[in-house]
Amino acid sequence: MPASQAGRRGFDSHRPLLRGGDRPFGGPVPVRVSRPPVLTVAAVAPDSLASELGLGPGDELLAINGRELVDFLDWEFLAADDAFELHVRTASGRETLFDIERPEDLPLGVTLEPPKIRRCANRCDFCFVDGNPAGSRKSLFIRDDDYRLSFRHGNFATLSNLKDRDVRRILEYRLSPLYVSVHATDAEVRRRLLRNPKAPAILDQLRMFAEGGIQFHTQIVLVPGHNDGAVLERSLGDLWAMGDDVLSVSVVPVALTSFSRHDLVRQPGADEARAAVAAVERWQARARGERAAGWVYGSDELYMTADLPFPPAEAYDGFAQVENGVGAVRYLEQLVERDVARMADMTDRRVLVCTGTAMGRLMPRLFPPLERATGASFELAVLENSYYGPSVTTAGLLPGDAFRRALAERQGVHLALLPAEAVNEDGLFVDDVTLAALEAEAPMPLALSYHFTDALAAEVAA
């Protein structure tokens, strides 16, 4: 989920302000910290409260008002108070207590070191981690299941690894909405899917959190023979019965790679996907009648597997789960339509669009408005996934090597657009090829793009 979500959740609307000066400790530290701190400053913005305090990279944020800071949630929520006392240990080991009052316009200006990700307690047969080829980089083998990232970034979490303390924090901080992988509301079916006999009953968890004011976006990863048919119907009925607490449900077909355990689980066929779409659209019709929104949505992949056309853009009600591949094509079409007026003049240029097989057949419909707006001609390179195998069709998981080979074949192209999701924050493709290496080798300039208009807008392309 984009960082903008954090803004929607209001962290930045509370601006703390420094009232007093710092008070270096002369005697015993009045704040008890029972274990090594884990909250370390990575960077400090200029013209911020943190810079006024003299904080810098490596400083450790220990406590606010005597309460130990465990992670970014504590920091963001406790520092949102009008006034607070901040206990810091600088990188040089000096401990300081700051007496702070919120200013009008001064941002906190602290970037924290990334949090340690909470590991998953499940062993789903369809886990993407098991679908990685041997030798993939370590980070691809992390099974993360972290309610904090669910709240903060919209990552889906199963909530099966929550400790009592986590439950208390979710309620105290009102972490809403949470993005929850439900899969099935039948507790036994869900335990089988998660391969976790200790997984708590998800409906009980959702109801308990809902009583505390938490709402949910949910997903059901459809695994034929396990949670489709009557099980899907029951799951949708149970989630529907929770009323407004369940904001949306997505139904997404399970995705496997060539390396996944195909003897344990399989992807749905066209008939199975069609049956799921029918169930989704039945519930959607009811939801539109009773709640004025569709509530449940099939992912693009579900419609493609079913060989059915996508619903119109209006059917996605604001695209609440577009990051989960729900309505992504319609969303893209809308963006292109919205932004054609601000496209760069690229008359007589040739633009190559690289994508995966999922979007390959859908992409050409986006080209005519782009061509009219820019004057360029657009052509397509549809890449099969040579890393995970052809069953992985999403552009975001294409390896650098596939791009390298596709680009080398093209002559006379003025610009190649690559899917921005395929490159991580370190500039690496999934196979560890770097974007920099690709740029050095490619016979044309490259641009990463999420939705065309980000790379082709006049101010970007200028």
Ligand code: SF4
């Ligand atoms: S919940 Fe399942 S799919 Fe997700 S990381 Fe854990 S084992 Fe993998």
